[in-house]
Amino acid sequence: MELTIKLTTEQIIDFIQQMPGEEKLTVVRALAKESLPRRAERMKYLESKVREVCTERGLDWDTMTDEERQDFINDVVHEDRECGQ
Numbered sequence: 001m002e003l004t005i006k007l008t009t010e011q012i013i014d015f016i017q018q019m020p021g022e023e024k025l026t027v028v029r030a031l032a033k034e035s036l037p038r039r040a041e042r043m044k045y046l047e048s049k050v051r052e053v054c055t056e057r058g059l060d061w062d063t064m065t066d067e068e069r070q071d072f073i074n075d076v077v078h079e080d081r082e083c084g085q
Contacts, residue, residue: 007015016027053076054061064072 016024019027050073051061054064054072059072061069
């Protein structure tokens with residue numbers, strides 16, 4: 001006989017919070033490991049979009065310094081203000 005138990009997200013979180021620290025860490029590691037392939041895929045997609053926006057604005061992501069990249073991302077995130085402020 002196969003038994004299935006249905007739990008809400010809140011019940012699962014509550015259950016995990018009751019676990020000893022090392023067991024919680026095992027759960028977190030397993031979940032993180034599962035998400036790595038999707039994370040890499042998302043990062044690749046987002047990087048292509050950032051490069052596209054750079055090109056649209058006459059910039060070259062590959063030749064920008066780390067500081068210029070940070071400033072660029074900050075400007076994109078805060079487009080409600082003028083760039084460079």
